[in-house]
Amino acid sequence: MMKFEHVVFGGDMNTDLDRSHSLHVGPLQDFCVRHSLKFCVMHPQNEVPYSYMSDWNGAHSTIDHMMVTDNMYELISKYVTKDDADNFSDHNPVLLSLDMITQLGRNPISHDTSRLAWHRSSDHNIMMYQQEVKRRLCLVDVPVEAVECNDFQCTQHAAAISEYYNQVMNVIQTSAKETIPMRKKKSKAGWNEHVEPLREKSLFWNTMWVQCGRPRQGWVHRLRTITKSRYKRAVRWVLRNQDKLAAERAWQKN
Numbered sequence: 001m002m003k004f005e006h007v008v009f010g011g012d013m014n015t016d017l018d019r020s021h022s023l024h025v026g027p028l029q030d031f032c033v034r035h036s037l038k039f040c041v042m043h044p045q046n047e048v049p050y051s052y053m054s055d056w057n058g059a060h061s062t063i064d065h066m067m068v069t070d071n072m073y074e075l076i077s078k079y080v081t082k083d084d085a086d087n088f089s090d091h092n093p094v095l096l097s098l099d100m101i102t103q104l105g106r107n108p109i110s111h112d113t114s115r116l117a118w119h120r121s122s123d124h125n126i127m128m129y130q131q132e133v134k135r136r137l138c139l140v141d142v143p144v145e146a147v148e149c150n151d152f153q154c155t156q157h158a159a160a161i162s163e164y165y166n167q168v169m170n171v172i173q174t175s176a177k178e179t180i181p182m183r184k185k186k187s188k189a190g191w192n193e194h195v196e197p198l199r200e201k202s203l204f205w206n207t208m209w210v211q212c213g214r215p216r217q218g219w220v221h222r223l224r225t226i227t228k229s230r231y232k233r234a235v236r237w238v239l240r241n242q243d244k245l246a247a248e249r250a251w252q253k254n
């Protein structure tokens with residue numbers, strides 16, 4: 001079992017904490033207490049007016065929540081919603097800012113869909129994808145007993161829910177792989193020779209700089225700046241000279 005120190009948990013909880021008579025407020029609060037989670041909406045920095053407005057009757061409520069573990073609660077610097085004209089949902093996205101230094105790690109659960117080129121898919125691709133998802137989801141057994149279980153302390157159904165989750169994720173992935181175009185892997189001429197070594201140096205010093213707390217001066221800062229600008233310059237040079245480099249590569253192959 002993996003151990004996590006910092007957890008941000010969020011989503012549509014269908015529960016407005018102000019409605020204390022609502023059936024779900026108690027169990028949700030109970031869940032948070034048991035897992036040392038705190039509602040961001042309770043923080044002094046909270047500026048979420050509401051997260052949901054019904055298109056049907058205009059009623060407002062705050063039912064979308066983010067929760068963080070105790071050790072992050074004091075680090076909350078901003079908690080707001082975004083009003084975006086392009087957002088056609090009746091929910092507003094909730095944004096949480098935390099004052100902390102982070103590093104991107106690799107996702108331990110690999111549901112890798114990074115090679116899918118959604119931006120290149122046609123309406124037909126999307127339609128095929130939807131059909132495929134529907135067809136495959138029908139074949140997945142719903143763990144009825146687990147879904148209907150009302151015991152909030154239950155540990156008995158954890159395996160069944162986890163299995164169900166994996167099957168649904170697999171349906172999404174397999175369907176996408178069969179219907180959505182893949183990213184083209186087109187390597188640029190001269191990239192491996194001229195860019196890659198500088199890219200690696202730049203990534204290395206960037207990691208070092210992050211680990212040192214992102215200093216604004218000093219030698220780590222200087223090395224990060226220098227390696228980054230060399231990397232950028234190499235990319236520009238290789239892109240500008242593609243014709244020449246491609247010809248060179250073709251020449252060497254013969």
Ligand SMILES: [Zn+2]
Pocket residue numbers: 146149150151154155156157
């Ligand atoms: Zn259960």
